[in-house]
Amino acid sequence: MMGYLETPIQVAIELTSGCNQNCVHCFAESYPKSPNDLLSELSFEEIRDLLYELSSMKVFRVVLTGGEPLLRKDFFEILKQCVALRLSPSITTNGTLITKHVAARFGEIDINVGLQISLYGATSEAHNKFVVTDGAFEKSIRGIKNLLTSGITPSVSVTVTKLNYREIPKLTVLVDSLGVRELHVLNLVPSGRGRQIWSSVLNAQEWLWIFNTLCHMSLKMRIIFDLKPYLPVVPSGYLERITADMVQRDFEFVGCPCGRTWCTVLSDGKVTACSYLRDPKFYAGDIRTAPLERIWKESLVLHQWRGDTLYQLDELCRSCRFLDLCRGGCPAAAYSFYGIMRSPDPRCPLAQIMS
């Protein structure tokens, strides 16, 4: 595909900056907030108008996120608008608010609703090292079970660090036994509170352990792993498989999609290329003052972002044999860690060795 699309195919909307958890690694730095803390958030009418615009722009997918999106009392009204406008909804949630009643409401939606629930371990103790909220693990598991009972199969995501990567096999067995069919294994992002626990980011040997363990487990289980290891850690025998998979995908935008095929609208209406880029200097615009389509097409911030990250990579990346597949990894992680978005992704094993 070309450098960037004329309009995005996916837009993430952070419905709220509030959360009922206080996770140690949250890139959005969400936490339980009072109503007064949330006064600047987009109203239902503003979100509805945005959804109309996304529909007219032929955006395919809307990610409803936060914070915890289900904290919004008008969440299902927003979801219904997405469905009515044929915007495919995807929801990232901690699952703790998915009661039987809430799950039944999801079950009433007649198009595919992608629900992704975050877990950090297979036990309350392991999970709570991240979420720091009593009873959260049991509530998240209950949410998953309620969804399955209502005919919705959620996926589970896990952010892995040194604190929990050895939990992955037990977590996999747990979610597979519940009936979950997809596990997203995510890396720590050095944005927001993730910066504070950066010393727990995985190194190459730990990634290799996860990779080998999950490859071995995948032979015996039905669950599908969504794991994007940094390519230098992948044993050569597997590389051809990964490469072939990328080539066979229907629509593959190699490299970072942010600002090129995706963008994010923050809870106060500010637009950024990426959810991880929360520094005001990366605000591309504000949907309260300009249409998103104009922001996408005319924002100097987005144009600079697209140009910088595509063509001005660090020498380490430009000389890397995986450049065509990786394109330098996550520029937001590079910026958050080094203050320069053209730097190598700080989670890349090669970059870790060189630094």
Added chain:
Amino acid sequence: MSPCADNELDANFLASIPIQNPKVVSRRERDETLVFHLNTVRITVLNWVASRIWELCDGKHKVSEIYETLLSEFEVDPKVLEKDLARVFQELKQRDIIVLRSE
């Protein structure tokens, strides 16, 4: 009716009317078309020739009429077009982004 196995166009197939599945959303992106299936959440990319075929899957044209239209618009060997058209429709049908209606 679907295209026959050897990719030639049989009479029933030629008389059928292809329609875009109402469960898809599509958009033009420069000289390509992106087709998104709301249920499979899969995006299919159509090149400029397939995009023209896609435009003609409006429920008003039989396959035979689409064939004639393409023959008049593109410099192409009729036999090659037959095979290509059968292959494209087979692919679109497999991906559930069109349905073929019999007259």
